[in-house]
Amino acid sequence: MASEKRVDLDGNPIKPITICMIGAGGFIGSHLCEKLMAETPHKVLALDVYNDKIKHLLEPDSLPWADRIQFHRLNIKNDSRLESLIRMADLTINLAAICTPADYNTRPLDTIYSNFIDAIPVVKYCSGNNKRLIHFSTCEVYGKTIGSFLPKDSPLRQDPAYYVLSENSSPCIFGPIEKQRWSYACAKQLIERLIYAEGAENGMDFTIVRPFNWIGPRMDFIPGIDGPSEGVPRVLACFSNNLLRHEPLKLVDGGQSQRTFIYIKDAIEAVLLMIENPARANGQIFNVGNPNNEVTVKQLAEMMTEVYAKVSGEPSLEKPTIDISSEEFYGVGYDDSDKRIPDMTIINKQLGWNPKTSLWDLLESTLTYQHRTYAEAIKQATAKPAATS
Ligand SMILES: NC(=O)c1ccc[n+]([C@@H]2O[C@H](COP(=O)([O-])OP(=O)(O)OC[C@H]3O[C@@H](n4cnc5c(N)ncnc54)[C@H](O)[C@@H]3O)[C@@H](O)[C@H]2O)c1
Numbered sequence: 001m002a003s004e005k006r007v008d009l010d011g012n013p014i015k016p017i018t019i020c021m022i023g024a025g026g027f028i029g030s031h032l033c034e035k036l037m038a039e040t041p042h043k044v045l046a047l048d049v050y051n052d053k054i055k056h057l058l059e060p061d062s063l064p065w066a067d068r069i070q071f072h073r074l075n076i077k078n079d080s081r082l083e084s085l086i087r088m089a090d091l092t093i094n095l096a097a098i099c100t101p102a103d104y105n106t107r108p109l110d111t112i113y114s115n116f117i118d119a120i121p122v123v124k125y126c127s128g129n130n131k132r133l134i135h136f137s138t139c140e141v142y143g144k145t146i147g148s149f150l151p152k153d154s155p156l157r158q159d160p161a162y163y164v165l166s167e168n169s170s171p172c173i174f175g176p177i178e179k180q181r182w183s184y185a186c187a188k189q190l191i192e193r194l195i196y197a198e199g200a201e202n203g204m205d206f207t208i209v210r211p212f213n214w215i216g217p218r219m220d221f222i223p224g225i226d227g228p229s230e231g232v233p234r235v236l237a238c239f240s241n242n243l244l245r246h247e248p249l250k251l252v253d254g255g256q257s258q259r260t261f262i263y264i265k266d267a268i269e270a271v272l273l274m275i276e277n278p279a280r281a282n283g284q285i286f287n288v289g290n291p292n293n294e295v296t297v298k299q300l301a302e303m304m305t306e307v308y309a310k311v312s313g314e315p316s317l318e319k320p321t322i323d324i325s326s327e328e329f330y331g332v333g334y335d336d337s338d339k340r341i342p343d344m345t346i347i348n349k350q351l352g353w354n355p356k357t358s359l360w361d362l363l364e365s366t367l368t369y370q371h372r373t374y375a376e377a378i379k380q381a382t383a384k385p386a387a388t389s
């Protein structure tokens, strides 16, 4: 637990602060709250429309950190309490967003409002009240790699200069407007520019985080169990759902896109360093990812199938994957990032941070959690229709 002796990276004692965390009830928020409660003396004002993923931190009242976390159920679109909560805190962390790709092309208005318009008051209140802001952006702001425009057989595709994504030098390359997939990336890019401008013109203290596919327990939902049956979560939950239901994993356009996946617990270490080392983090944009964990989506599906068989003790299907077109899976207007390797130079220099967990290990702990949490509920849900017929 928190001790007076905790020091920052420059050896100065860390003073307890109050954090206004918007979107605290989501995947990343729940892990960040857990870390802050278990390992620091900081207080959290946790804002969200939901609190299911942090219930274990809020109840019972006898929890050792009960007086350091306070949940406020509110929608930042239309709640006048927002400014006073930001004013009560030393630091605001904004995680609130629509951030599932299935929504970007089917609900582009909600996506743009959520990621740009709704974030504007948060930036304004922080700037106007001289409060520090840590804002969650995304690796999607890079869009496609320069290399993806080269001929397929060009040797330059192997040159990192054509695909490694660097905060201060890589361009942001999106598809045409009719490819509404990019509504999210574009809204995130504009809010980054607004925050950067508040820093440049009005001296606001800010840090921008660009997460590269953070994954782990409590990510999204399992359709039909703790989310809508027709809902499409991000790939970890889609594939977990298929494995739990003994269905083949669906590979969008053959699963050739590449991603680097990082364990949520590694990534949260980086966020804690940003929180506690403002002098090193202010004014920075940080990639947070694990460049060593790169796979194609097809390779991810194969590895998840193998790991799930191990942790569940159930044999895998003879044909564990099937191909599906992006139009059938996501609808019209979908497009994809081809490859995402984060440059780690800046975060390494400023915060001395490096990711640790291999893809196999993070999948093993995550799929153990998925199996323990959902296997029984799925069994019951799938048994029901048979029992009533
Ligand atoms: N998980 C990743 O790998 C990843 C990658 C890139 C970017 N990000 C960014 O990180 C942030 C958090 O992502 P996450 O994975 O935890 O997503 P999440 O959907 O689990 O969490 C977002 C939370 O924000 C809340 N929220 C949304 N709109 C709100 C509103 N108007 N008022 C109050 N609360 C609201 C939601 O209820 C949810 O609990 C997002 O900004 C996302 O764009 C995440």
Ligand SMILES: O=c1ccn([C@@H]2O[C@H](COP(=O)(O)OP(=O)(O)O[C@H]3OC[C@@H](O)[C@H](O)[C@H]3O)[C@@H](O)[C@H]2O)c(=O)[nH]1
Residues within 6 Å of the ligand: 099, 100, 101, 137, 138, 139, 140, 211, 212, 213, 233, 234, 235, 236, 238, 239, 250, 251, 252, 253, 255, 257, 259, 297, 336, 337
């Ligand atoms: O069942 C599925 C689901 C997804 N996929 C593919 O898997 C890849 C990864 O999909 P995800 O749903 O995790 O989302 P993406 O990596 O494309 O975007 C994510 O990136 C970072 C964040 O900003 C967001 O959380 C989200 O936009 C995509 O190529 C997608 O087409 C499948 O092949 N099958």
